[in-house]
Amino acid sequence: MKVHIKTYGCQMNKYDSELISGLLKSDDFELIDDIEKADAVLVNTCAVREHAENRALSNISQLQNLKKRKPGMILGVLGCMSKHLGDKIFEDKTYVDLVLGPDSYRKLPEILNSKKRYKDIESRYDESYTDIFPTRKEGISAWVAISRGCDEECSYCIVPFTRGKERSRPVNNIIDEIKRLLDEGFKEVTLIGQNVNSYNYNGLDFPELLEKVSGIEGLKRIRFATSHPMNLSDRLIDVMAEEKTVCPYLHLPVQSGSNKILKAMKRSYTVEKYIEITEKAKIKIKDLAITTDIISGFPGESEDDHKLNVDLVKRVEFDGGFTFKYSPRDKTEAYTFGDDVPEKVKIRRLKEISEVLRECALKKNREWIGKVTEIMIEGKSKRDNSEVFGRTGGFKKVILKHNNLSVSTIIPVLIKNATSQTLFGELIEYSYPPKADPPPAEE
Ligand code: SAM
Numbered sequence: 495m496k497v498h499i500k501t502y503g504c505q506m507n508k509y510d511s512e513l514i515s516g517l518l519k520s521d522d523f524e525l526i527d528d529i530e531k532a533d534a535v536l537v538n539t540c541a542v543r544e545h546a547e548n549r550a551l552s553n554i555s556q557l558q559n560l561k562k563r564k565p566g567m568i569l570g571v572l573g574c575m576s577k578h579l580g581d582k583i584f585e586d587k588t589y590v591d592l593v594l595g596p597d598s599y600r601k602l603p604e605i606l607n608s609k610k611r612y613k614d615i616e617s618r619y620d621e622s623y624t625d626i627f628p629t630r631k632e633g634i635s636a637w638v639a640i641s642r643g644c645d646e647e648c649s650y651c652i653v654p655f656t657r658g659k660e661r662s663r664p665v666n667n668i669i670d671e672i673k674r675l676l677d678e679g680f681k682e683v684t685l686i687g688q689n690v691n692s693y694n695y696n697g698l699d700f701p702e703l704l705e706k707v708s709g710i711e712g713l714k715r716i717r718f719a720t721s722h723p724m725n726l727s728d729r730l731i732d733v734m735a736e737e738k739t740v741c742p743y744l745h746l747p748v749q750s751g752s753n754k755i756l757k758a759m760k761r762s763y764t765v766e767k768y769i770e771i772t773e774k775a776k777i778k779i780k781d782l783a784i785t786t787d788i789i790s791g792f793p794g795e796s797e798d799d800h801k802l803n804v805d806l807v808k809r810v811e812f813d814g815g816f817t818f819k820y821s822p823r824d825k826t827e828a829y830t831f832g833d834d835v836p837e838k839v840k841i842r843r844l845k846e847i848s849e850v851l852r853e854c855a856l857k858k859n860r861e862w863i864g865k866v867t868e869i870m871i872e873g874k875s876k877r878d879n880s881e882v883f884g885r886t887g888g889f890k891k892v893i894l895k896h897n898n899l900s901v902s903t904i905i906p907v908l909i910k911n912a913t914s915q916t917l918f919g920e921l922i923e924y925s926y927p928p929k930a931d932p933p934p935a936e937e
């Protein structure tokens with residue numbers, strides 16, 4: 495059976511699609527890119543914002559036409575939206591054959607073979623897919639899930655409902671998966687979870703896990719996402735500072751710059767605490783880059799609260815960030831608060847925050863001009879065949895003129911120019927393997 499998977503949403507969802515590919519790795523199934531040739535189309539969905547759900551729903555409606563042309567085709571809806579709206583989808587959209595929540599993928603091969611209509615959106619706390627090895631397709635950094643679900647209760651967020659309670663994956667299992675990735679040629683991994691730094695497996699916490707993973711021979715770079723500010727401990731900062739393979743990069747969603755709104759969001763820290771943590775981390779971790787998420791237009795957000803968002807971005811000087819318009823999600827606590835910030839105001843505030851984030855990113859990127867940094871090559875530049883691009887430890891994209899550097903090579907480059915999105919570099923003389931510390935830039 496030929497299977498096509500379409501994925502919406504975050505890294506975790508992309509990872510789940512790789513897990514599903516791993517589950518379907520048998521003689522019975524072939525994963526294909528060409529949807530027209532597929533016997534089964536699986537749509538792996540996101541429910542974090544209404545917009546994400548609407549996109550997936552419209553895609554599913556369009557697939558009805560494909561099904562009309564190919565009557566035997568199986569159409570499956572998977573992921574967070576299945577958990578959220580699965581009952582309704584299964585009832586109303588009779589052309590949808592399968593509805594499976596994030597804890598029900600294990601049955602997929604059997605269900606596809608049975609060709610029966612089927613729905614399972616149960617939460618299973620004991621399901622971590624620990625024994626399944628995902629099949630990777632894209633990128634040079636392989637995602638490795640270290641936990642599933644989330645125990646936080648952020649008042650706006652549907653994830654604890656769609657993905658259930660947090661469960662940490664056994665350490666040995668994580669290490670085995672990384673070793674296997676190294677055998678496949680990966681040199682970089684990104685440890686993922688909704689709240690990676692609350693990882694705890696039988697008393698072994700995230701800093702300790704990072705140390706263990708750093709010790710894996712052949713692994714050049716380790717990234718992780720997403721971190722919760724409350725769990726960014728001093729020990730984690732120390733491990734990041736000490737372990738050379740751990741990239742100096744933190745994605746640390748702040749969500750709001752107003753204490754009033756943070757309290758209503760149930761984020762369990764204050765703006766002052768957030769600033770203290772990020773300053774401590776910047777002092778200890780050389781060349782640390784910090785990015786964030788901010789929600790604009792949360793219920794009750796006044797113009798003053800919005801100004802505090804802008805002030806915080808300027809104060810922390812983020813290297814980049816994602817801004818989201820608040821989207822009310824039923825089943826969450828904030829849903830009961832109403833949605834009192836008018837759409838127009840939300841959009842204007844979102845634009846203002848994005849603009850300040852862009853200015854900060856430009857400033858931070860320009861600070862690199864004249865300095866030398868190491869990048870890992872990711873591939874050829876799309877706009878010019880004589881250029882390649884790579885990423886710094888701080889996850890900044892660097893483009894340089896060269897047409898003969900293989901993917902995953904780590905090289906030192908001198909940064910010559912910068913925009914808010916990209917650095918432009920020049921290869922400097924180096925002997926490979928590079929020395930631990932790249933040579934200083936010439937004036
Ligand atoms: N676990 C991560 C964390 O704690 O930051 C990220 C989870 S969520 C998939 C990614 C981002 O979506 C969040 O950081 C938040 O900014 C945003 N988000 C979540 N719920 C939202 C909502 N109801 N409306 C708008 N944005 C939302």
Ligand code: SF4
Binds near residue numbers: 645646654688722
């Ligand atoms: Fe959602 Fe908060 Fe958990 Fe992140 S930490 S997934 S925002 S509940």
